[in-house]
Amino acid sequence: MTRVLFTELRRSAAGPxxxxxxxxxxxxxxxxxxxWQGMAAGVTSTAKSNLVLLLPLTLGAAVWHGGxxxxxxxEELVSTTARPLRAQxxxxxxxxxxxxxxxxxxSTAAYVGRVLADSGYTGGRWPLSAALLVLAVxxxxxxxxxVGRAFPVPFAAPLITVAGxxxxxxxxxxxxxxxxxxADPAQAFTQLRLDVAGAQAALLTGLLVAGLTAALASSSxxxxxxxxxxxxxxxxxxxxxxGGTSPYEPDPAAAxxxxxxxxxxxxxxxxxxxLLPQVVEPARATLRRAAxxxxxxxxxxxxxxxxxxxxxxxxxxxxxxRFELDGGxxxxxxxxxxxxxxxWSGCATxxxxxxxxxxxxxxxxxWFAQSAPDERAPAAASVALSxxxxxxxxxxxxxxxxxxxxxxxxxxxxxxxxx
Amino acid sequence: xxxxxxxxxxFEPTAFAFAVRAESLVVNAxxxxxxDGLDLALGTGVHGLLGPNGAGKTTLMRALSTVSRPGxxxxxxxxxxxxxxADLAVVRRRLGYLPQxxxxxxxxxxxxxxxxxxxxxxxxxxxxxPAAQRAxxxxxxxxxxxxxxxxxxxxxxxxxxxxxxIVNDPDLLLLDEPTTGLDPEQRVxxxxxxxxxxxxxxxxxxxxxxxxxxxxxxDVVLMESGRSVFAGSLDGLLAADPGASSGTVGDSAVERAYxxxxxxxxxxxxxx
Numbered sequence: 001m002t003r004v005l006f007t008e009l010r011r012s013a014a015g016p017x018x019x020x021x022x023x024x025x026x027x028x029x030x031x032x033x034x035x036w037q038g039m040a041a042g043v044t045s046t047a048k049s050n051l052v053l054l055l056p057l058t059l060g061a062a063v064w065h066g067g068x069x070x071x072x073x074x075e076e077l078v079s080t081t082a083r084p085l086r087a088q089x090x091x092x093x094x095x096x097x098x099x100x101x102x103x104x105x106x107s108t109a110a111y112v113g114r115v116l117a118d119s120g121y122t123g124g125r126w127p128l129s130a131a132l133l134v135l136a137v138x139x140x141x142x143x144x145x146x147v148g149r150a151f152p153v154p155f156a157a158p159l160i161t162v163a164g165x166x167x168x169x170x171x172x173x174x175x176x177x178x179x180x181x182x183a184d185p186a187q188a189f190t191q192l193r194l195d196v197a198g199a200q201a202a203l204l205t206g207l208l209v210a211g212l213t214a215a216l217a218s219s220s221x222x223x224x225x226x227x228x229x230x231x232x233x234x235x236x237x238x239x240x241x242x243g244g245t246s247p248y249e250p251d252p253a254a255a256x257x258x259x260x261x262x263x264x265x266x267x268x269x270x271x272x273x274x275l276l277p278q279v280v281e282p283a284r285a286t287l288r289r290a291a292x293x294x295x296x297x298x299x300x301x302x303x304x305x306x307x308x309x310x311x312x313x314x315x316x317x318x319x320x321x322r323f324e325l326d327g328g329x330x331x332x333x334x335x336x337x338x339x340x341x342x343x344w345s346g347c348a349t350x351x352x353x354x355x356x357x358x359x360x361x362x363x364x365x366x367w368f369a370q371s372a373p374d375e376r377a378p379a380a381a382s383v384a385l386s387x388x389x390x391x392x393x394x395x396x397x398x399x400x401x402x403x404x405x406x407x408x409x410x411x412x413x414x415x416x417x418x419x
Numbered sequence: 420x421x422x423x424x425x426x427x428x429x430f431e432p433t434a435f436a437f438a439v440r441a442e443s444l445v446v447n448a449x450x451x452x453x454x455d456g457l458d459l460a461l462g463t464g465v466h467g468l469l470g471p472n473g474a475g476k477t478t479l480m481r482a483l484s485t486v487s488r489p490g491x492x493x494x495x496x497x498x499x500x501x502x503x504x505a506d507l508a509v510v511r512r513r514l515g516y517l518p519q520x521x522x523x524x525x526x527x528x529x530x531x532x533x534x535x536x537x538x539x540x541x542x543x544x545x546x547x548x549p550a551a552q553r554a555x556x557x558x559x560x561x562x563x564x565x566x567x568x569x570x571x572x573x574x575x576x577x578x579x580x581x582x583x584x585i586v587n588d589p590d591l592l593l594l595d596e597p598t599t600g601l602d603p604e605q606r607v608x609x610x611x612x613x614x615x616x617x618x619x620x621x622x623x624x625x626x627x628x629x630x631x632x633x634x635x636x637x638d639v640v641l642m643e644s645g646r647s648v649f650a651g652s653l654d655g656l657l658a659a660d661p662g663a664s665s666g667t668v669g670d671s672a673v674e675r676a677y678x679x680x681x682x683x684x685x686x687x688x689x690x691x
Binding site for chain 1: 536539
C-alpha cells in the first residue's frame with residue numbers, strides 16, 4: 001500500500017492540502033504573533049483559532065477528493081477489481097489525513113519549538129489544544145471524504161467550503177463558541193477549560209469516526225450506520241458542555257510569581273519569567289527612586305488582570321507586553337513610573353483625564369523614571385517637571401506624594417501642588 | 420516473432436472447461452431485459468462479440484466483469500458459479516476488463532495509473548513495478564510511461580486502459596470497444612497483442628468493427644436483442660451466408676455475412 005499511498009500524496013488533493021495548511025497556518029501564526037509570544041499554549045491556541053479558515057478549506061479539499069472516482073468515471077472499472085472497497089479507499093483517505101495533520105502540526109510545532117527554545121511558558125495545557133487541533137483537521141478530512149462520496153458533483157467542494165466557513169464564523173462567539181474548535185484564542189493567563197476540551201473532543205471524535213465509517217463504507221447500510229457515531233458525538237459534546245460562555249478559565253500557574261533572590265525584590269509572573277533579566281535592573285532603579293517617597297514601595301511585582309494593589313509597599317507592574325521591552329530599560333522605568341500615578345484610583349479610567357491630570361501623570365512617571373516626560377506628554381508636563389527638579393530632593397519627594405494623592409482624589413488640577 | 424508468456428498457471432490443470440459458461444443467462448439493464456436467455460461457452464483464445472447497438476453486448480460484458488449480477492439463468496466464470504454468495508475476489512484477481520468508457524485520474528502518470536490498478540488487482544507488491552512496466556511496454560507506451568494522463572491523446576488513453584486490463588496477466592480478458600480512437604498502425608499492433616494474449620487466456624472483444632474480429636478472433640458470437648444468433652468460428656460465420664463472398668452489401672465478406680445473419684435473424688424472429 002505504501003506505493004499507492006505515495007502516489008496519492010503526490011497526485012491527489014493531498015499535496016495541495018499539505019502546502020495550503022503549512023503556508024496558511026504559518027502565515028497566520030506569524031501575523032498573529034502578539035497572541036502567542038512566549039507561550040506554547042498561546043501558539044497552539046492561536047493555531048486552533050486559525051481553524052476558522054483552515055477547517056473549511058480542508059473540508060473542501062476532502063470533498064473534492066471524495067468525489068474524484070465517480071467524476072473520473074472510474075467507479076465501474078474499480079468495482080471489478082479484487083481488492084475490497086474499504087482497502088481501495090484507504091490510501092486516499094490516509095494521504096489526505098496525513099497532509100492535513102502534518103500541515104498544521106509541522107507549522108504549529110515549529111512555533112512551539114521557538115517558544116521552548118526561548119525558555120517560554122510551557123504550561124497552559126498546550127498539548128491539549130494541540131491534540132484538539134489535530135483531531136479537528138482529521139475530522140474535517142473524514143467528514144469531507146464522506147460528503148464527497150455522497151455528492152460527487154463539482155460544485156460540492158466550493159459549496160461545502162463556504163457553508164463550513166459561515167458555520168464556524170456564526171458560532172465563533174457566544175455559548176456556541178465553546179464547541180467551536182476555531183473560536184478565539186486564549187488570552188494570556190487563561191487556559192482551555194478541561195470540560196470544554198472534553199466536549200470538543202467528544203464532538204470531533206464522533207465526527208471523525210462517522211466520517212471515516214461513511215467514507216470507507218461499501219454499502220448504503222454501513223453509510224447509514226455512520227450517522228450513529230456522529231449523533232453520539234454531538235450528544236456527548238452538548239452533554240459535557242459546562243455553563244457560561246467562555247471556553248477559557250484563569251491559569252493560576254501562569255500568574256504565579258517568580259522573584260529575584262536579592263533585595264529589593266522584583267517578581268514577574270511565571271508566564272513572563274523569561275523577561276525578568278530585562279526588567280530587574282530598571283525595576284530596582286525605580287525602587288531606589290521610590291525609596292525617597294515616605295512609605296513608598298519596596299518591591300516590584302508583575303500583576304495580571306489588575307493594576308490595583310492594597311499594599312502601598314508594592315509597586316505593581318501590570319501585565320507586561322513583550323513589545324514594551326523594545327525601548328530598553330528607560331521604557332521599563334517610565335512604564336513603572338507611569339503606573340505610580342494610578343496607585344489607588346480608577347480616576348483616569350472612569351473619566352477622560354483633564355489636560356492637567358494627564359500632565360501630572362507624565363510628571364510622576366518621569367520623576368520616578370528619572371527621565372524627560374514622554375514625547376507625547378503635554379508641554380505643561382515638561383515645565384512642571386523642570387520646576388520640580390529644581391527643588392531639593394526631600395521637597396521633590398514630598399511634592400510627588402501630594403501629587404499622587406491629588407491624582408487619587410481625581411483633583412482636576414494636581415499640578416497646583418507644585419506651586 | 421510472436422512470444423508466449425509462460426506462467427506457473429500455464430502448466431496447472433484447469434478445473435474448468437470454459438473460462439465463460441452461460442446457460443439461459445438473463446441480465447437486466449435497469450428495467451429492461453438486455454440479455455435474454457443467452458447460452459455461451461468460451462475457452463482459451465480470442466473471441467469476437469458482435470451485434471448492433473442495443474443488442475446487449477455491453478450489458479453482457481458488465482455481467483461477465485462482475486459489475487452487474489445475473490438476473491436469471493446460470494453463469495460460471497473461471498470455474499466459479501456466479502451465485503449470490505460467490506467469492507467474487509477469486510474471479511476478479513484473474514480478470515482483466517476495459518470498459519467502453521475508460522476513466523482515469525488526470526494527474527497520475529501512465530506508470531502510476533497502471534501500478535495503481537495492479538495494486539487494486541492484488542498483484543503481489545514486489546511484482547507491481549515489473550508487471551506495470553511489462554504491460555506498458557506491451558501496449559507500446561514505454562516512452563510515455565512518465566507522462567501525466569491528461570497529456571495523452573485519446574488513442575493513447577485507450578492503450579493505457581488496455582495496459583491496466585492486462586497488468587495482472589488475466590485468465591479472462593474482457594475488452595469493450597478496445598480499438599476506439601486507435602490509428603491504423605496502432606490497430607495492427609493491437610491485433611498482434613490480442614493474438615498473443617489469446618494464446619493462454621480467454622479474450623472476449625466486444626466491437627462494432629467487424630474487420631478487427633476478422634483479423635484477430637478465432638470465433639465469433641453475434642448478438643441481437645439480448646440473444647445469440649450465431650456462435651462459432653469465423654469460417655462458420657462466412658459459411659452461414661453462402662452469398663457473403665459475392666454479395667454487394669458491405670465492404671468485406673465478414674461484414675456481408677454479419678449483415679445477412681442479422682437480417683435473417685430479424686426475419687425469422689430469432690433473437691427478438
